[in-house]
Amino acid sequence: MTVAELGEHALIARIRARLPAAPAFVVVGIGDDAAVLEPERNALEVITTDSQVEGVHFDFAFCSAADVGHKALAVNLSDIAAMGASPRIALLSLVLPPAWPAVDVDALVDSMAALAARAKVSIVGGNIARSPGPLVVDLTVTGSVHRRRVLTRSGGRAGDDLYVTGSLGGAALGLQLLQANHGDTSTAAERYRRPEPRLRFGILLGRNRAARACVDLSDGLGDGVRQIGEASGVGAVIDASAVPIERGATLVDALSGGEDYELLFAVSPKLRRRLDGVRRLTKDLAVTRIGRLTADRAFLLERDGRTEKLPRGFVHFGH
Amino acid sequence: MTVAELGEHALIARIRARLPAAPAFVVVGIGDDAAVLEPERNALEVITTDSQVEGVHFDFAFCSAADVGHKALAVNLSDIAAMGASPRIALLSLVLPPAWPAVDVDALVDSMAALAARAKVSIVGGNIARSPGPLVVDLTVTGSVHRRRVLTRSGGRAGDDLYVTGSLGGAALGLQLLQANHGDTSTAAERYRRPEPRLRFGILLGRNRAARACVDLSDGLGDGVRQIGEASGVGAVIDASAVPIERGATLVDALSGGEDYELLFAVSPKLRRRLDGVRRLTKDLAVTRIGRLTADRAFLLERDGRTEKLPRGFVHFGH
Numbered sequence: 001m002t003v004a005e006l007g008e009h010a011l012i013a014r015i016r017a018r019l020p021a022a023p024a025f026v027v028v029g030i031g032d033d034a035a036v037l038e039p040e041r042n043a044l045e046v047i048t049t050d051s052q053v054e055g056v057h058f059d060f061a062f063c064s065a066a067d068v069g070h071k072a073l074a075v076n077l078s079d080i081a082a083m084g085a086s087p088r089i090a091l092l093s094l095v096l097p098p099a100w101p102a103v104d105v106d107a108l109v110d111s112m113a114a115l116a117a118r119a120k121v122s123i124v125g126g127n128i129a130r131s132p133g134p135l136v137v138d139l140t141v142t143g144s145v146h147r148r149r150v151l152t153r154s155g156g157r158a159g160d161d162l163y164v165t166g167s168l169g170g171a172a173l174g175l176q177l178l179q180a181n182h183g184d185t186s187t188a189a190e191r192y193r194r195p196e197p198r199l200r201f202g203i204l205l206g207r208n209r210a211a212r213a214c215v216d217l218s219d220g221l222g223d224g225v226r227q228i229g230e231a232s233g234v235g236a237v238i239d240a241s242a243v244p245i246e247r248g249a250t251l252v253d254a255l256s257g258g259e260d261y262e263l264l265f266a267v268s269p270k271l272r273r274r275l276d277g278v279r280r281l282t283k284d285l286a287v288t289r290i291g292r293l294t295a296d297r298a299f300l301l302e303r304d305g306r307t308e309k310l311p312r313g314f315v316h317f318g319h
Numbered sequence: 320m321t322v323a324e325l326g327e328h329a330l331i332a333r334i335r336a337r338l339p340a341a342p343a344f345v346v347v348g349i350g351d352d353a354a355v356l357e358p359e360r361n362a363l364e365v366i367t368t369d370s371q372v373e374g375v376h377f378d379f380a381f382c383s384a385a386d387v388g389h390k391a392l393a394v395n396l397s398d399i400a401a402m403g404a405s406p407r408i409a410l411l412s413l414v415l416p417p418a419w420p421a422v423d424v425d426a427l428v429d430s431m432a433a434l435a436a437r438a439k440v441s442i443v444g445g446n447i448a449r450s451p452g453p454l455v456v457d458l459t460v461t462g463s464v465h466r467r468r469v470l471t472r473s474g475g476r477a478g479d480d481l482y483v484t485g486s487l488g489g490a491a492l493g494l495q496l497l498q499a500n501h502g503d504t505s506t507a508a509e510r511y512r513r514p515e516p517r518l519r520f521g522i523l524l525g526r527n528r529a530a531r532a533c534v535d536l537s538d539g540l541g542d543g544v545r546q547i548g549e550a551s552g553v554g555a556v557i558d559a560s561a562v563p564i565e566r567g568a569t570l571v572d573a574l575s576g577g578e579d580y581e582l583l584f585a586v587s588p589k590l591r592r593r594l595d596g597v598r599r600l601t602k603d604l605a606v607t608r609i610g611r612l613t614a615d616r617a618f619l620l621e622r623d624g625r626t627e628k629l630p631r632g633f634v635h636f637g638h
Contacts, residue, residue, distance in 0.1 A: 093457050138412050140459040 084206020085143030156232035169249030172257020223313020258314035403525020404462030475551035488568030491576020542632020577633035
């Protein structure tokens, strides 16, 4: 059955039926003009989303509908994690081609709901629009965090050490492998198709006040380092030999490939014990020191005993 | 200069520069992974949005970039108005073709910012993604409302009178006129291109507790009446001769055309004085009684002395 055959209202009901019951703080969930939340007693929060689309299309050459559903939520959760926040609610905006099979919508929603359940985020509303072309999935997520625990990108200072979680370049390698072989099932391909947001690590990093600045690496290390440096008014030196690179990937993949969704953060050497506390609680996740912030506002890469300009990250609007 | 020539970061900076300074409750605005708000003291709210797009396109045959910017916000504000809420913040998610002129982005943002200023809503963040095809504009808006003043669609009861603001069918007529003549400058065309969300009316309706149920008419009266009726477990009878129709438009335009963004709401006859109070404060806006909710769960139209089934609203995924 296609989306067109099902119709909008049936489609919303179908999606709603596939989601768990909303928690008590959701006063009005899916099915009204907007979602209504009660984060504090008698102080409601209303949230809504909508899209204006003229034509769209989506390429499923090497990503399933389930991959798209997972990734659309994961990239948002990664942003929430980078703020040290706990995700609370998500809004799903779908722009759907009428001929798209309803089972693909099911697969997308199921996959998204599975990640949402693990991340304890509730999908409370959204919007469905028709697409004369391909699919667009747009998500909004809210999170909560105590004021003194929030992680921004602007708090770094010269002398802070820079760390990353996990390993880098895997998503870029995975994309290359999938482009060459659509059925590739390598770890790298999995990293590209199903990124894992570092929610618990980000929350602990904020809770322990271990980091002065933090971003998620959506556009590569070269971009992330500049984001923290420029927002903090400092420069940085990265040690190429220290960068944790996914097996089979290259330094270029790590610096400019993007889509790894690991966390990059700055830690005062004096506060390293706080970071040690976080690491003890997240033993499965590698944490690697890769460089430091500098008073000199240049972004540099130390490589084979020479210092060069740090390559830029992934460019979305490339020439 | 094209979007591609400008690059993502310059584009974000350019958009940021065109927006007014964020209010005090915005702890972190545009430029970080997520926006951070402080709706209540020491209780922050974090909000973010993102999109996953493979291919997109937009048709500007008879809508300018400024029209798209206005409308993308207006349709969201209309949802907020229909809840009786005061809009607070908006997130703008743009999926942009690399070759799109940057001046069109400016026009879109300026137009959106102008409506945002009038509506006292702050655009605090968003996302930009590249589109291999056309433009998609996706917006998220939050609002606040006191718990006892929120307007949902489910509170209607048999015997309640149904009212609409403004006149209906104008947007559908405007679309027809614009399709025939791309340069049409009629009032109806303006209603299609630049809908005016009924924010003040919705807020007053909630504040005075004058309405038991409310929706905005995004998909025509035939849809809106069913939304309230089905959510409230009642039926409705609409008096065709009472429906306020835009000059030149037809009853079909009003019932099934959609995109008028007027408010439809149910009022207990006993509470009509509360509605009179709202009307005195919003004299420029017509408010018309068009029918009533019924215990019989059918949706009917009384027309020329005969009773027929109420036509459905606009169908997004039509066959």
